[in-house]
Amino acid sequence: MTRKKVKLAFIVNDSARKATFKKRKKGLMKKVSELSTLCGIDACAIVYSPYDPQPEVWPSPMGVQRVLAKFRRMPELEQSKKMVLTKNAQSQTQVAAPAVTDAVSKIEDKGQGSHSGQGFDINMDLMQKQNWFMNLMNNGGGGNETMPFGDVNQQNGFWPNPFFH
Amino acid sequence: MTRKKVKLAFIVNDSARKATFKKRKKGLMKKVSELSTLCGIDACAIVYSPYDPQPEVWPSPMGVQRVLAKFRRMPELEQSKKMVLTKNAQSQTQVAAPAVTDAVSKIEDKGQGSHSGQGFDINMDLMQKQNWFMNLMNNGGGGNETMPFGDVNQQNGFWPNPFFH
DNA sequence: AGGACTATCATTAGCAC
């Protein structure tokens, strides 16, 4: 039977959140590293946090730049066009790149055993939205960053608004 | 005692590699998602592979763009200079970053946050070096990317501390 | 607060289909 599932929600307690962040960030970076090593593929990860003045990146700032250059080379139109909207039973909006759409469908169709919910690549559920909001708070708090949300949302109307379901 | 450790090396068998890739990519995306949700932080991941025409990203192409914009806002020079180098037990390489203090100040002055002291958190161990090489092989095949690998090595000749606190 | 430990839960490699 399914054992107790970890509660996927923002950890309110500050010290507990920080402790978890540290552990999981480390674990995440290891996972990226392993995926890349085992499968010989190109990947990068960037993690911002209030705990570090600079983002933690994998594999390196330049490695990230390289992957990003590749990513940005995709015309924005393509990025949009290649995306597919799907709906699940809870009426949550999902956006998936076409390359993985089939996989997503399969997983959803099969029910994916006990690992439902977050599932495959891009799946924004309520907690995620809350989380986006947290991110915004984080970013808006100290920085002189532009507010990317407005831009992003206006740029293409279909990305779900993080503040509403 | 430590049990048998998973061999962290490129999986030679094609089908086994693809199967592992699929599983681990899914697991990785879930991890990113969870980290972000649990800790309310901003993160993104990009995974290229020969199996998908488009990279798989988290949280979304535009979410990635946003994080990238933030990342790219850091001038490259500072990205390099800001790296703090440490030595670990295996690698005896240690390189001091000359202008670190200066660069740190600049960035902190930009209002990036009140937490000071840390440089880039970069995890890179021996496996990752190997892994970089694999990536290079991968990219060299199809792309016309610049080769940052050599640059990075020549420029710094260091590999940062795999342990961070 | 920051390790270190460890019981418990999560991921996944290997297999059968």
Add this chain to the structure above:
DNA sequence: AGTGCTAATGATAGTCC
């Protein structure tokens, strides 16, 4: 090839120092 299962390894939340 892809899917489901499960033993085995891996990650980590909670705890103690």
